[in-house]
Amino acid sequence: MTETRTWVLKKRPTVDIEADTLQLTEYTLPALKDGEFLLRNILLSLDATNRIWMSDWDSYLPPVDLGAGMRGIVVGEVMESRHKDFPKGGLATGVSTWSEYVVSNGAGLQPLAAMPGLKTEDAFGVMAIAGPTAMIGLHDIGRIKKGDTVVVTAAAGAVGMLTGQIARLHGCRTIGIAGGAEKCKWLTEEFGYDHAIDYKKENVEARLKALAPDGVDVHFENVGGAMLDAGLHAMKLGGTVVICGLIASYNSTEPVPGPYNFREVIFKRLRIEGFVCLDYMAKYPEYQQQLGKWILEGKLKYRLHVVDGIEHAVDTLKLLYSGGNHGKLMVRLGADPK
Numbered sequence: 001m002t003e004t005r006t007w008v009l010k011k012r013p014t015v016d017i018e019a020d021t022l023q024l025t026e027y028t029l030p031a032l033k034d035g036e037f038l039l040r041n042i043l044l045s046l047d048a049t050n051r052i053w054m055s056d057w058d059s060y061l062p063p064v065d066l067g068a069g070m071r072g073i074v075v076g077e078v079m080e081s082r083h084k085d086f087p088k089g090g091l092a093t094g095v096s097t098w099s100e101y102v103v104s105n106g107a108g109l110q111p112l113a114a115m116p117g118l119k120t121e122d123a124f125g126v127m128a129i130a131g132p133t134a135m136i137g138l139h140d141i142g143r144i145k146k147g148d149t150v151v152v153t154a155a156a157g158a159v160g161m162l163t164g165q166i167a168r169l170h171g172c173r174t175i176g177i178a179g180g181a182e183k184c185k186w187l188t189e190e191f192g193y194d195h196a197i198d199y200k201k202e203n204v205e206a207r208l209k210a211l212a213p214d215g216v217d218v219h220f221e222n223v224g225g226a227m228l229d230a231g232l233h234a235m236k237l238g239g240t241v242v243i244c245g246l247i248a249s250y251n252s253t254e255p256v257p258g259p260y261n262f263r264e265v266i267f268k269r270l271r272i273e274g275f276v277c278l279d280y281m282a283k284y285p286e287y288q289q290q291l292g293k294w295i296l297e298g299k300l301k302y303r304l305h306v307v308d309g310i311e312h313a314v315d316t317l318k319l320l321y322s323g324g325n326h327g328k329l330m331v332r333l334g335a336d337p338k
């Protein structure tokens, strides 16, 4: 019999995630049936969208049921198996729950081949969500070309830090927007952005105009609100606005105002397109292979922010909405396989 701890959704948050939103609950897992395996979770990815899954919004996935284990993206080790596609000793990744152990029939999970030269946390942190999201947003939605000027918001975050570097690897000029001097320093000194704008101190609209006097070709939005408004003003005729995320609005109960500069969509003949990375799973192998190659060649830098212990998952998630995370945010649920 395997004992596990799982975060269970008890209450839908109205504004911020509160102490009674989720409860850490102990369970004894049932014995395996045919077609099932026991997964020991190693790492849990914490993502801005977790807050959306807790709400009852009509979004791209059904809300997590009250009383159910909180949904999350994990990587884990198969400890026992009665499932032919998930052999004992292998790794599996995908959609699971915030649990130390789960019994799974494989739904939402894929076997994961070990990546020679890469630690599990590097491979998972970059390649599970953030890296493919940056690639999809830049290529499939933004359709970047060499010489484009690309603006990225939340540029020092998990998706943003990779987006700027990938755009630069394709010959684009990059401007990153982040909060605070320290994160702006990472942008130019670590992640190779050509320019950084500190939205907490600077007038973003004026700085964008100064840094991109001929206009921005691709605006990669992770935040929304005032950031998107400023970005719309700076666009070039025929430019593209990629809506990857709108984190500024995920905790709001009131309708989020704006964008006030939406008329620019007409004046500048803009294309605005949102996307959900899960719709592009067919592209994952190609993008993951490319990301892995860049990492091993030293062309892609990243920061991981890993907190130990399932008991810290809820408090750690909140860092995303305050800007307190310093890299791709994850919780370590268990040790790497021996």
Ligand SMILES: NC(=O)c1ccc[n+]([C@@H]2O[C@H](COP(=O)([O-])OP(=O)(O)OC[C@H]3O[C@@H](n4cnc5c(N)ncnc54)[C@H](OP(=O)(O)O)[C@@H]3O)[C@@H](O)[C@H]2O)c1
Pocket: 046, 047, 048, 049, 129, 130, 133, 154, 155, 156, 157, 158, 159, 160, 177, 178, 179, 180, 183, 222, 223, 243, 244, 245, 246, 247, 248, 249, 275, 276, 277, 278, 319, 320, 321, 322, 323, 324, 325, 327, 328, 329
């Ligand atoms: N479309 C998709 O399929 C997809 C997939 C993955 C992620 N996303 C989206 O991508 C975005 C980034 O996600 P991530 O996982 O990479 O998180 P992240 O950027 O590592 O962390 C979130 C960052 O957002 C910034 N932020 C939070 N609230 C803000 C506010 N009110 N105003 C301005 N900035 C704010 C903070 O950076 P500062 O310290 O710089 O303020 C914070 O560190 C999110 O919106 C997420 O929903 C979308």
